[in-house]
Amino acid sequence: MKTRDVVIYNGERFQVPQCIQRIDHRATHGWQLRYGGTKLYSDGRYGASAAEALAQATKELAKRMSKLPAPTRLKPEPSRSKSSELPVGISGPIVRERRPNRRDCSFTVLLPRFGEAPRRRSVYIAAESTYTIERYQEALEKAIALRQEAEELYRKAATKAKRSEGRALSAQLRGA
Incomplete structure (x- = not known):
């Protein structure tokens, strides 16, 4: 699975899988899972540990990937600029x-x-x-x-x- 290097607000570095985003805004610090819906894994909930929150988010990601259909980038409907009434594609x-x-x-x-x-x-x-x-x-x-x-x-x-x-x-x- 593709990962990327993320440095959070306190300088810690993490290898983060696709579908997990870091949220650091005012009083909110955590990892947001974006696969089959969204869910925030707050650092404070896991003993003020960003690493533990990321581990929980990654565990849930693996669970969702094994059960849910993959998201696709296929367009569900034609763009508004399409001049004909024909379906997508x-x-x-x-x-x-x-x-x-x-x-x-x-x-x-x-x-x-x-x-x-x-x-x-x-x-x-x-x-x-x-x-x-x-x-x-x-x-x-x-x-x-x-x-x-x-x-x-x-x-x-x-x-x-x-x-x-x-x-x-x-x-x-x-x-x-």
């Missing part, structure tokens, strides 16, 4: 001229892949002479299904990776 219809006087149209679907660059797929709608609303709807349904399948695979891969990190973190905590 789908654009079009795109009209292309293949040969002189021969045009066809398709949707472009962005397929996210965990840990890799996303792929683009084209879903054919029809040629200019065969274009109908029914063909448009069928192609849109196929594009939506492709996107949903890719998102589901992305979420499963992200959760699998986070659970693996959680197991490694738990093993590290047991060994410490």
Whole structure:
């Protein structure tokens, strides 16, 4: 699991895992866990020890990672600046001229892949002479299904990776 070096207000240094942030503000000093909701582990509650508060936050992080689905950065809805009514990751219809006087149209679907660059797929709608609303709807349904399948695979891969990190973190905590 990725960690970073954090120096707190009194000069102590800690290696802090992702999803845990340090809060030092006025009378509040502690570690905030940000995974599956937030929870503050205050230094004062653990005998005025930032190290013990961090240990408790890290223990809870490992527990949550082993049970909860991984958070993703996939957009749940289209941005407000998107000019079409199409769902996230789908654009079009795109009209292309293949040969002189021969045009066809398709949707472009962005397929996210965990840990890799996303792929683009084209879903054919029809040629200019065969274009109908029914063909448009069928192609849109196929594009939506492709996107949903890719998102589901992305979420499963992200959760699998986070659970693996959680197991490694738990093993590290047991060994410490």
